[in-house]
Amino acid sequence: MGIVVQKFGGSSVSTAAKIHKAAEKIIAARKAGREVVVVVSAMGDSTDHLIALAREICENPPKREMDQLLATGEQVAIALIAMAIHAHGYEAISFTGGQIGLITDGVYSKARIQKIDHSRITQELSQGRIVIVAGFQGVTSDGHVTTLGRGGSNATLVALGAVLHAEVCENYTDVDGVFTADPRIVPNARKIGRISYDEMLELSSVGAGVLQTRAVEFAKKYNVPIHVRNSAHDGEGTWIVAETPAMEHIVVSGCALKTDLTRVTLKNIPDRPGIVARIFTAIGAANIVVDDIIQNVMDDGTANISFTVEHGDMADLKLVVEKLLSELGGAANYNRDLAKVSVVGVGMKQAAGVASTMFRALAQQKVNIQNISTSEIRISCLVARQDAQKALQAVHAAFGLDKSV
């Protein structure tokens, strides 16, 4: 049998008891004859605790030092997991991102993995050890500690799965898998058994919290199956795999809600060729992703440009915007009372009427659509934050997602 890479998220290692439970799952895979590599996130809310510590010291800490600080959270967790496995009588060895040569670019707080030297891991595996790797972190080629952004442990999981040619990446969380919608908002949401990489990519990018976009991109690129499972029991979760012809019969696989969006409006910007490019080049250079771009040209020769960004990027964005406005003139305003509801499905490529079903469902609930964006397999509507929950419930019902397929 081959290699399995397992990942335990922060909520699965938040207490000593849970760490022992994780150790048991790890050892079970080992006993089943597999070579086991484990990626671990920081315990429970320890990352939040470290962030709070930094904010006590400094309002806007340098990102390099923030990464140096946050990387300790996973280092604590890997050592404890290795100890727990040792207590159960098996050999384990823990490694930080730097120790396994997980090299990233130098974009602190949201670095991207460039390469992994897996020789160290395979050497330890060949000696019968279980290898524990810190998720969420790496080092630049000259040794500075970086982090991969929130949820970056999943990127570590899939990257390791790829370089080690793992049979499967098991992503242990505190939920049963990927759902047709967030069950806290849509109580009759259903667990999805299998979903394609592309669908998962779209769902992640519009708010389904289970897996980061980047992790799924990586899994798709290297065709590594991901199994999202609940660490509290042994039941099957959701398999994220390459698209199969059978999947095309499912028009809509799931829907999602994103509420951490701010709409940024730049007002009275000069309406000259090249200005828009300059604005979005500057924003892109700061590694900020924008969506829902709308431009209105005014009578006075200026334009209003609005777009949405995630709340987490606002501090960086404001710096960029201030600089731009000081050069271009104009003013900015920020609106946080927004949400985006999306439906995703590979069958959408062939099926007609998906958009109209969605719009009708929202209209029946008197939800006003502020903007629409689409991809080949996704339709997203920007709505008022106060309408978000009923919008998601309406869409979920309209596509019959509560009914088993």
Place this chain on the structure above:
Amino acid sequence: MGIVVQKFGGSSVSTAAKIHKAAEKIIAARKAGREVVVVVSAMGDSTDHLIALAREICENPPKREMDQLLATGEQVAIALIAMAIHAHGYEAISFTGGQIGLITDGVYSKARIQKIDHSRITQELSQGRIVIVAGFQGVTSDGHVTTLGRGGSNATLVALGAVLHAEVCENYTDVDGVFTADPRIVPNARKIGRISYDEMLELSSVGAGVLQTRAVEFAKKYNVPIHVRNSAHDGEGTWIVAETPAMEHIVVSGCALKTDLTRVTLKNIPDRPGIVARIFTAIGAANIVVDDIIQNVMDDGTANISFTVEHGDMADLKLVVEKLLSELGGAANYNRDLAKVSVVGVGMKQAAGVASTMFRALAQQKVNIQNISTSEIRISCLVARQDAQKALQAVHAAFGLDKSV
């Protein structure tokens, strides 16, 4: 002006306010025109917290993983110090032991520094940055994280002072310097202005907590002056320097008490040549330091051997002793009700009557001396734990250490 290496102990960085206070001291040295390197320990009781976390998981955690765990304490502190300096408008960059190439041997939990590649530090200094280094930790030549043992940050301090040819190593603590005795036990103890490396070495080895033996050995070897100071104010502390002729007039510089000793007695060990060597070779191989060795040969051809070890080494020692006894026969018993009182002074080399003054002082207090050990500049008496405090007080008074010199 040259380089100053400053060290802030855990109690000097235990809160956000103290971290800012430390940052101010660091910046003051920078403003005075010096290049500043700072060694930082883990915040307050964070190391104890990490140890407790490990014990929750595993009774006897593997030492490699324990070091992986504990090293995070300093990593948190260096990032926060760098952030605080940044908040005050200066540039700082933090490094773990591994990041500056602080290479140690592979003895986890009490590794020894083998070399430091200071090129990274000097490069950052030359760019005007303040360099913050994690104390207490290093890496083996193949990248495993090690720790230098409790108080190992002082070893880092002095080693950096040596390789960087620093003008002075400033050791900031929560006390005013080195005292003639522990002021908590001897209220009229006096701060020592200057003390030689050898005296400090002897005092450290017999319980004066300010500086580790290893750190002082290193400072002596490379002739780096250490200035022990209080981080709460700017007053002069104690200078630890090379011996000067003037120091010989001081017969006794200070006295100290060590209470974390266990007397180990191996009973009915075969009294054959080579047995004692075998016992102490095995103990030495486990990196355990023993003292006060006493051997009594019995009538039945066996011997009783007793010696003292520090409490911290007991877990390791018991493993060695069990193995030895299974091979040699005999039995062990352990007595923790011991203390050692010592006096130290370079003038002792020339002065007569120091030992008799000490024994008389103890006799007057009816303190029974269980063993005596000496060096050229130290006399130590093993006494019952219950007599420890009055023994120290009596010795301190007998040598007039409360009177300023």
